[in-house]
Amino acid sequence: MAPQLDAYFKEVDSMSDHFIERLRKAVAIPSVSAEDERRPEVVKMGKWLAAELKSLGAHVELRELGKQPHKEHLDLPPVVVARYGNDTKKRTILVYGHYDVQPALMEDGWATEPFELTVDNKGRMYGRGSTDDKGPVLGWLNAIEAHQKAGVEFPVNLLMCFEGMEEYGSEGLDDFIKAEAKKFFKDADAVCISDNYWLGTEKPCLTYGLRGCSYYSIEISGPGQDLHSGVFGGTAQEPMTDLVRVMSSLVDTDGKIQIAGIDDLVAPLTDDEQALYGDIAFTMDNLYESLGSTTGIYPDKERTLMGRWRYPSLSLHGIEGAFSAPGAKTVIPAKVIGKFSIRTVPNMEIDAVNELVYKHVNAAFKALGSKNTCKCFLQHAGKWWVASPKHWNFTAAGKAVERVWGVKPDLTREGGSIPVTLTFEQATGKNVLLLPMGSSTDAAHSINEKLDRRNYIEGIKLLGAYLHYVAEEPMSEA
Numbered sequence: 366m367a368p369q370l371d372a373y374f375k376e377v378d379s380m381s382d383h384f385i386e387r388l389r390k391a392v393a394i395p396s397v398s399a400e401d402e403r404r405p406e407v408v409k410m411g412k413w414l415a416a417e418l419k420s421l422g423a424h425v426e427l428r429e430l431g432k433q434p435h436k437e438h439l440d441l442p443p444v445v446v447a448r449y450g451n452d453t454k455k456r457t458i459l460v461y462g463h464y465d466v467q468p469a470l471m472e473d474g475w476a477t478e479p480f481e482l483t484v485d486n487k488g489r490m491y492g493r494g495s496t497d498d499k500g501p502v503l504g505w506l507n508a509i510e511a512h513q514k515a516g517v518e519f520p521v522n523l524l525m526c527f528e529g530m531e532e533y534g535s536e537g538l539d540d541f542i543k544a545e546a547k548k549f550f551k552d553a554d555a556v557c558i559s560d561n562y563w564l565g566t567e568k569p570c571l572t573y574g575l576r577g578c579s580y581y582s583i584e585i586s587g588p589g590q591d592l593h594s595g596v597f598g599g600t601a602q603e604p605m606t607d608l609v610r611v612m613s614s615l616v617d618t619d620g621k622i623q624i625a626g627i628d629d630l631v632a633p634l635t636d637d638e639q640a641l642y643g644d645i646a647f648t649m650d651n652l653y654e655s656l657g658s659t660t661g662i663y664p665d666k667e668r669t670l671m672g673r674w675r676y677p678s679l680s681l682h683g684i685e686g687a688f689s690a691p692g693a694k695t696v697i698p699a700k701v702i703g704k705f706s707i708r709t710v711p712n713m714e715i716d717a718v719n720e721l722v723y724k725h726v727n728a729a730f731k732a733l734g735s736k737n738t739c740k741c742f743l744q745h746a747g748k749w750w751v752a753s754p755k756h757w758n759f760t761a762a763g764k765a766v767e768r769v770w771g772v773k774p775d776l777t778r779e780g781g782s783i784p785v786t787l788t789f790e791q792a793t794g795k796n797v798l799l800l801p802m803g804s805s806t807d808a809a810h811s812i813n814e815k816l817d818r819r820n821y822i823e824g825i826k827l828l829g830a831y832l833h834y835v836a837e838e839p840m841s842e843a
């Protein structure tokens with residue numbers, strides 16, 4: 366299988382310094398999408414990426430997305446779309462990544478200049494965007510170049526979609542993907558996104574699911590203005606008392622959601638799915654280390670991972686309008702807004718969840734017999750995503766992992782969301798695979814973000830190997 370891979374791998378090894386230089390150039394462009402004054406740097410990064418792709422012989426287009434909503438003085442950075450190869454006998458794979466980064470300042474606590482790639486003696490390559498997501502994006506370019514240098518035929522047609530607003534809500538991208546699904550992206554047979562992380566540091570994974578999120582507010586009001594408890598305590602019904610009682614009815618100490626009917630919406634656990642959990646490289650100590658405590662809910666790894674990935678959770682986030690400063694202010698807040706969210710999983714439809722939440726909150730408030738007013742509403746909702754890990758897109762990636770890393774990958778889900786995943790699936794109707802390059806300790810979004818040299822170089826091999834296996838894999842739509 367895929368006999369040309371040895372020559373390709375050898376070329377990647379011999380070009381590794383060149384690939385690290387390419388990453389160094391990319392990290393040096395501070396393409397922070399959240400900072401208005403750095404918008405020209407984001408655009409510069411998009412143009413740099415387009416030029417690199419052109420020099421590799423790809424067809425490249427910079428697509429403008431117009432003005433930024435709510436910041437009309439700013440143009441959104443362009444989406445870089447590209448095509449490498451145009452052979453109708455080959456499969457076509459669409460890949461996505463982003464070239465913008467999170468903000469980073471030395472004062473935040475970085476040990477090295479965030480926009481200078483700094484490689485330490487353990488091969489850790491520090492720099493903003495190294496792992497999220499410039500390393501993986503350049504991985505695709507490096508894979509193309511190593512094929513050319515090695516004289517190995519590129520196994521697929523590659524469609525690329527690299528955006529510059531991911532760290533700021535992917536403004537404008539959903540409509541773009543929907544519009545291009547039947548145009549620029551129309552030949553895509555499957556989609557691959559490299560923009561997440563291994564569960565740990567040693568074992569690679571393929572990710573096939575993400576939870577959704579529905580975020581709610583409960584607003585309770587009564588008095589016309591804030592009151593003094595020395596004067597009005599004991600004479601007026603207090604909104605804060607009602608809110609705390611309603612919020613406390615939502616979930617218990619073990620994270621069990623108390624809203625009637627929620628459990629019935631959750632897809633039952635099948636034997637096939639259960640079997641995926643046993644081998645996953647994860648321990649309770651991993652959990653305790655990342656928690657910074659031993660206050661986990663479940664004693665075992667399987668149920669803990671299921672709690673994060675395949676069951677819903679409800680978190681209480683805060684109360685707007687409540688007294689939260691240090692000290693002992695004797696205020697009675699006149700209006701308070703409690704915030705909570707539910708991480709949703711298959712088969713919880715957004716509308717069905719809303720209905721149960723409103724019913725529960727209204728009943729819980731009614732039971733208090735309060736004269737105050739209670740309103741519950743949805744702030745925003747994003748849907749969960751789950752793909753079949755038996756699809757050829759996944760089995761091909763699994764073979765590539767085994768070839769490069771010598772182990773079968775863990776099949777993982779994530780507790781959070783990557784909204785573009787669902788957009789690609791819905792717009793193209795094709796299977797989407799999340800194929801991470803970096804590891805759990807890379808500190809994406811945090812200070813001292815890094816990508817290990819090993820993950821980068823082996824990751825380039827992995828992306829290339831994936832394309833070879835995906836070209837050979839029987840197209841069973843399992």
Ligand SMILES: [Zn+2]
Nearest residue numbers: 497498531560
């Ligand atoms: Zn990212």
